[in-house]
Amino acid sequence: MAERAALEELVKLQGERVRGLKQQKASAELIEEEVAKLLKLKAQLGPDESKQKFVLKTPKGTRDYSPRQMAVREKVFDIIIRCFKRHGAEVIDTPVFELKETLMGKYGEDSKLIYDLKDQGGELLSLRYDLTVPFARYLAMNKLTNIKRYHIAKVYRRDNPAMTRGRYREFYQCDFDIAGNFDPMIPDAECLKIMCEILSSLQIGDFLVKVNDRRILDGMFAICGVSDSKFRTICSSVDKLDKVTTQAVLLQTPAQAGEEPLGVGSVAAGGRYDGLVGMFDPKGRKVPCVGLSIGVERIFSIVEQRLEALEEKIRTTETQVLVASAQKKLLEERLKLVSELWDAGIKAELLYKKNPKLLNQLQYCEEAGIPLVAIIGEQELKDGVIKLRSVTSREEVREVAEDLKSGQNRAFNFYYGTTPFSYKAQEA
Amino acid sequence: MAERAALEELVKLQGERVRGLKQQKASAELIEEEVAKLLKLKAQLGPDESKQKFVLKTPKETLMGKYGEDSKLIYDLKDQGGELLSLRYDLTVPFARYLAMNKLTNIKRYHIAKVYRRDNPAMTRGRYREFYQCDFDIAGNFDPMIPDAECLKIMCEILSSLQIGDFLVKVNDRRILDGMFAICGVSDSKFRTICSSVDKLDKVSWEEVKNEMVGEKGLAPEVADRIGDYVQQHGGVSLVEQLLQDPKLSQNKQALEGLGDLKLLFEYLTLFGIDDKISFDLSLARGLDYYTGVIYEAVLLQTPAQAGEEPLGVGSVAAGGRYDGLVGMFDPKGRKVPCVGLSIGVERIFSIVEQRLEALEEKIRTTETQVLVASAQKKLLEERLKLVSELWDAGIKAELLYKKNPKLLNQLQYCEEAGIPLVAIIGEQELKDGVIKLRSVTSREEVDVRREDLVEEIKRRTGQPLCIC
Numbered sequence: 001m002a003e004r005a006a007l008e009e010l011v012k013l014q015g016e017r018v019r020g021l022k023q024q025k026a027s028a029e030l031i032e033e034e035v036a037k038l039l040k041l042k043a044q045l046g047p048d049e050s051k052q053k054f055v056l057k058t059p060k061g062t063r064d065y066s067p068r069q070m071a072v073r074e075k076v077f078d079i080i081i082r083c084f085k086r087h088g089a090e091v092i093d094t095p096v097f098e099l100k101e102t103l104m105g106k107y108g109e110d111s112k113l114i115y116d117l118k119d120q121g122g123e124l125l126s127l128r129y130d131l132t133v134p135f136a137r138y139l140a141m142n143k144l145t146n147i148k149r150y151h152i153a154k155v156y157r158r159d160n161p162a163m164t165r166g167r168y169r170e171f172y173q174c175d176f177d178i179a180g181n182f183d184p185m186i187p188d189a190e191c192l193k194i195m196c197e198i199l200s201s202l203q204i205g206d207f208l209v210k211v212n213d214r215r216i217l218d219g220m221f222a223i224c225g226v227s228d229s230k231f232r233t234i235c236s237s238v239d240k241l242d243k244v245t246t247q248a249v250l251l252q253t254p255a256q257a258g259e260e261p262l263g264v265g266s267v268a269a270g271g272r273y274d275g276l277v278g279m280f281d282p283k284g285r286k287v288p289c290v291g292l293s294i295g296v297e298r299i300f301s302i303v304e305q306r307l308e309a310l311e312e313k314i315r316t317t318e319t320q321v322l323v324a325s326a327q328k329k330l331l332e333e334r335l336k337l338v339s340e341l342w343d344a345g346i347k348a349e350l351l352y353k354k355n356p357k358l359l360n361q362l363q364y365c366e367e368a369g370i371p372l373v374a375i376i377g378e379q380e381l382k383d384g385v386i387k388l389r390s391v392t393s394r395e396e397v398r399e400v401a402e403d404l405k406s407g408q409n410r411a412f413n414f415y416y417g418t419t420p421f422s423y424k425a426q427e428a
Numbered sequence: 429m430a431e432r433a434a435l436e437e438l439v440k441l442q443g444e445r446v447r448g449l450k451q452q453k454a455s456a457e458l459i460e461e462e463v464a465k466l467l468k469l470k471a472q473l474g475p476d477e478s479k480q481k482f483v484l485k486t487p488k489e490t491l492m493g494k495y496g497e498d499s500k501l502i503y504d505l506k507d508q509g510g511e512l513l514s515l516r517y518d519l520t521v522p523f524a525r526y527l528a529m530n531k532l533t534n535i536k537r538y539h540i541a542k543v544y545r546r547d548n549p550a551m552t553r554g555r556y557r558e559f560y561q562c563d564f565d566i567a568g569n570f571d572p573m574i575p576d577a578e579c580l581k582i583m584c585e586i587l588s589s590l591q592i593g594d595f596l597v598k599v600n601d602r603r604i605l606d607g608m609f610a611i612c613g614v615s616d617s618k619f620r621t622i623c624s625s626v627d628k629l630d631k632v633s634w635e636e637v638k639n640e641m642v643g644e645k646g647l648a649p650e651v652a653d654r655i656g657d658y659v660q661q662h663g664g665v666s667l668v669e670q671l672l673q674d675p676k677l678s679q680n681k682q683a684l685e686g687l688g689d690l691k692l693l694f695e696y697l698t699l700f701g702i703d704d705k706i707s708f709d710l711s712l713a714r715g716l717d718y719y720t721g722v723i724y725e726a727v728l729l730q731t732p733a734q735a736g737e738e739p740l741g742v743g744s745v746a747a748g749g750r751y752d753g754l755v756g757m758f759d760p761k762g763r764k765v766p767c768v769g770l771s772i773g774v775e776r777i778f779s780i781v782e783q784r785l786e787a788l789e790e791k792i793r794t795t796e797t798q799v800l801v802a803s804a805q806k807k808l809l810e811e812r813l814k815l816v817s818e819l820w821d822a823g824i825k826a827e828l829l830y831k832k833n834p835k836l837l838n839q840l841q842y843c844e845e846a847g848i849p850l851v852a853i854i855g856e857q858e859l860k861d862g863v864i865k866l867r868s869v870t871s872r873e874e875v876d877v878r879r880e881d882l883v884e885e886i887k888r889r890t891g892q893p894l895c896i897c
Contacts, residue, residue: 056529056758059513064526067537086820088797088827088846095558096515096542117515118504120546121447127505158508182830189813190830197820335577335699342585343701352570352578 007045014038061159061169067316072303073296077152077174079201080294084150084176087194092149094134096156100124106133106279113157127156131175132276132291139179139287140280146180146287148187152296168297177291179277188244188272188290195248195268195292204302207267209248214241214271245271246292250302267295267302315369321388322370323350324361326377331355333376337386341374348374365391372397442466501545515544519563520718520754520769527567527765528758534568534765536575540774556775565769567755573689576722576750577696579770583726583746584702586772592780594729595745597705598662600712601690602719602749604671607683608710611676612654614647621645626659629711630727634660662709665694686721693722714747721750722768728780745780746772793847798890800848801828802839804855804865809833811854815864815882819852822883824892826852843869850886 018034058064065073084091103114103126115127128134131151139147152174159169176194178187192209199207248268270292277287307314323338325331331354341348349370351361358375365373375387385399446462503515516522519539527535540562547557564582566575580597587595605623614622625641634656641647641655658677661667668691677683690708697703712725726746748770755765785792801816803809809832819826827848829839836853843851853865853874863876866885877885887893 056525056760058529059511064529066530067535085796086823086825088795088825090794096544097558116506116508118506120504121443122546158510178830180830183832186809186813186828186830186832193817193820331574332699335574335696339581339700342581350574352566352568352574354571354574 004045007041011038011041011045014041059169063168068314069300069304071314071316072300072307073172076202076296076299076303080174080198080296081150081152083194083198083201086197087148087176087190089148089150089176092135092138092151093153094128094131094138094151096154097125097127098134098137100126102137102280103129103133106276110157113159115156115158129157130155131173131293132177132273135175135177135179136276136289137280139277140282140285144179144287146182148178150174150176171297174294174296175291176293177289179287179289181288191270191290191292192246195246195270195294198294199248199267202299202303204250204267204299204306206251207248208251209246209268211244211246213244215243241271241273242275243272244290245269265298267298269293269295313369317349317368317370318347319349319368319370320347321349321372321374322361322365323348324358324373324375325356326358326375326380328355330376330378330381333381337374337376362391439466501547503544503546517545518543519561519771520565520751523563523565523567524754524758524767527755528760532567532765534570536566538562538564559775562772562774563769564771565767567765567767569766573692573696573722576689576768577693577700579748579768580693580697580706580724581700581702583724583748583770583772584705587726587746590777590781592728592745592777592784595705595726596707596729597702597724597726598707598709598712599690599693599722599724600709601686601722603682603686603721604690604710605713607677607680607686608658609655611680611683612658613651614655618645618647622647622655623713626655626711627713629659659711662707662711664703664706664708665691665698667708668694689722715749718751718754719749720752723747723749724770743776744773745776746770791847795827795846795848796825797827797846797848798825798892799827799850799852799886800839800843801826802836802851802853803834804836804853804858806833808854808856808859811859815852815854819883819886822887824883824886824890840869850889852882852886 014034014037018031018038021031021034097117100116101124104111107114107129110129114129117125117127131153135149135151138144152172154170155173156170159167176191178191180187192211195209246269247266249266270290272288272290274286274288276289278284281287321341323334323341325334334350338348338350351364362373364370371391373389373391375389377387380387380399388397388400389395390397442462443466446459446466449459449462502517505513505515519541523537523539526532540560542558543561544558547555564579566579568575580599583597606619609619609622622641622645625637625645628637628640638649638652638656641652642649668687671677672684672687672691677687694703694706694708697706712723714725715723724747725744727744748768750766750768752764752766754767756762759765799819801812801819803812812828816826816828829842840851842848849869851867851869853867855865858865858876861876863878864882865874866877866882866889867874
């Protein structure tokens with residue numbers, strides 16, 4: 001970086017030199033010589049960034065989520081959120097950036113991994129590093145003494161991303177916390193119950209939750225003779241957990257022995273942290289907190305991997321029926337019918353072609369996993385019916401009369417419960 | 429206008445002064461003083477009209493000129509030695525980048541996410557620096573106007589379902605505007621600035637707009653009059669047909685194309701049953717940068733009842749259009765992927781819905797808890813923990829107070845505050861009898877339910893399906 005700055009400075013000075021010589025009307029050879037030097041220097045700088053062709057990539061350590069990946073993500077979040085709601089949690093959201101000073105001094109050595117925003121004349125900002133510090137800031141700012149909340153959002157760390165291991169610079173955190181002064185260990189127990197419910201529902205394999213307590217560790221190190229100064233290096237976990245700590249790990253089954261080490265390792269963690277909110281409160285008022293964080297990014301990878309292994313098709317839409325036409329010049333009828341289905345709350349699509357071939361329409365259904373196709377045909381129109389066909393069996397499900405809303409509803413209700421995709425339980 | 433330009437210049441200079449002081453690490457009081465002056469100046473400017481929410485912006489790298497104005501609103505990340513990064517300004521540019529990067533030729537996708545603009549936030553008007561955008565787009569080469577019609581159908585379905593009041597969707601076409609200005613005699617260089625004047629017709633009178641165009645933007649009065657003949661018109665498909673017969677407009681190839689497409693669009697919208705919500709409005713001229721064809725904007729219609737309310741209920745709540753040239757700007761080979769889409773102004777809708785709920789005095793529940801597991805006497809924590817766990821395992825949304833010996837009154841009060849409908853009370857006598865008292869919080873009616881029947885009873889009362897879904 002310093003080299004580039006020096007080079008840029010040289011380019012600037014040489015440019016001034018050339019301009020000066022031209023002004024003084026120096027000899028042509030001298031000017032030419034100095035211009036040649038200038039061009040050489042500029043060449044060393046490399047191509048001018050502003051003239052470069054647009055580079056098509058996401059920033060290092062980040063990724064787009066394709067429809068397929070979003071389907072997995074949505075399913076995983078659905079299971080997790082259902083569990084949080086089952087336990088009576090509220091949900092909050094906070095801005096993606098915080099004042100730089102809010103984050104300073106909370107992450108110890110990891111502070112160098114924080115993304116700062118450029119100083120553009122306003123407040124100094126940084127991207128959030130986790131959801132816990134914003135939570136503590138939220139509690140202190142609103143003078144809340146108790147809340148049970150979950151928060152699912154992306155956080156940012158200038159890590160060295162090892163993509164195959166599912167470590168990114170932008171990734172989801174999925175936190176649940178109970179703040180407040182309560183009778184001992186009841187909320188702590190509920191957090192562990194939640195962790196177990198979630199990991200069971202996700203069906204990603206057997207797991208074990210390891211539990212310990214910072215006070216036990218400290219006491220143990222003390223009686224073993226470890227000096228205070230060495231404590232924090234011996235335990236590498238985040239400083240804020242000052243009492244109970246928990247970590248859930250997946251247990252590798254013999255069947256998985258050959259697989260990528262994705263299916264093993266920590267998938268959730270948490271603990272009690274009574275001192276954090278007090279750091280934000282102007283009067284240092286403490287609000288005890290206990291919580292957990294689900295490692296969703298790792299879980300996405302595991303679920304994706306399992307689905308591929310099972311060769312289960314992941315649907316990326318929830319469309320129940322395609323409105324198709326068997327002959328030409330039936331666009332009007334298709335538009336009318338699909339509109340009635342939408343108005344009745346049915347998930348329907350049509351091809352954006354005036355005269356699509358029936359075969360192409362059926363193929364579209366197969367590729368997208370759409371279970372039903374409602375075919376409009378000239379003869380059927382005269383008879384006042386629509387042919388409703390199952391895409392997989394190719395059998396006609398029924399011929400429904402023109403009174404579509406009720407007719408279609410009955411047929412569709414049968415299929416309505418279909419989830420976008422199912423993923424089967426891991427056989428023991 | 430000249431005053432505004434002068435104010436803008438002052439704001440710019442004062443901003444530079446502030447930055448300079450910060451760089452020099454001047455005293456905090458001095459900085460604060462100068463920042464206060466800056467803020468006062470900015471306040472005089474009021475909200476900046478040119479920074480529309482739904483304008484599609486070109487990426488920095490491809491069209492330096494147009495982006496110039498808005499690039500100062502982009503949040504940059506500090507150069508920490510790696511790639512130079514910025515926070516996304518909208519969802520359309522990332523979408524175009526995604527299509528080009530993955531060489532996709534067609535997709536129908538929605539994307540709901542936050543975007544970032546270093547705007548001058550006027551919080552009371554619901555303008556923030558971090559806010560949600562809610563986009564839906566159909567990319568691909570298809571038969572004309574079918575996807576465009578579906579976008580409008582979607583817009584209408586959403587705005588109806590939200591129940592935020594009656595609305596109207598204004599529709600126009602970039603090619604009609606271009607053609608119309610051309611035949612009226614507007615030079616290319618004045619196109620954008622005349623557009624922004626014409627666009628104000630929804631708020632001010634034609635006289636004012638004409639004065640601005642002639643008096644401030646140097647347009648010849650005859651040209652302005654000709655424009656006036658067109659832009660004050662709005663209507664249904666009959667207006668489209670009328671303009672197709674217009675002797676001057678029908679000579680313009682672009683306008684003809686636009687009118688032809690709108691005619692087809694109206695046919696499809698009629699089949700979709702939403703033609704009564706659509707108005708062909710020649711004064712719709714906003715956010716034209718990247719639209720290449722049909723453009724639309726949905727506005728809420730203010731009812732007399734709302735007259736006293738905050739002007740939150742008026743104005744645009746959704747917008748969109750066709751933009752066939754954007755993806756091509758990203759593709760290395762310049763391959764075009766035609767796109768049409770819409771964006772829902774959710775932040776404004778949040779405000780409106782919140783306002784309506786408050787007016788109706790409707791209580792908003794923040795949890796979905798169905799039953800609180802309570803104890804009537806002391807020393808019943810174990811039983812509460814066991815019962816609540818059974819309920820959770822059966823998929824019921826339940827809570828308990830984190831107290832060993834809570835008072836029944838406090839537990840009932842908790843239910844009332846949180847809106848929890850049922851409370852399952854464990855009592856010493858009931859334990860002996862093998863029952864739980866199930867109470868409705870609102871009606872206060874109680875019934876003894878056998879422990880083994882409790883799950884089913886709760887599910888029945890809360891309308892939950894009996895199987896775990």
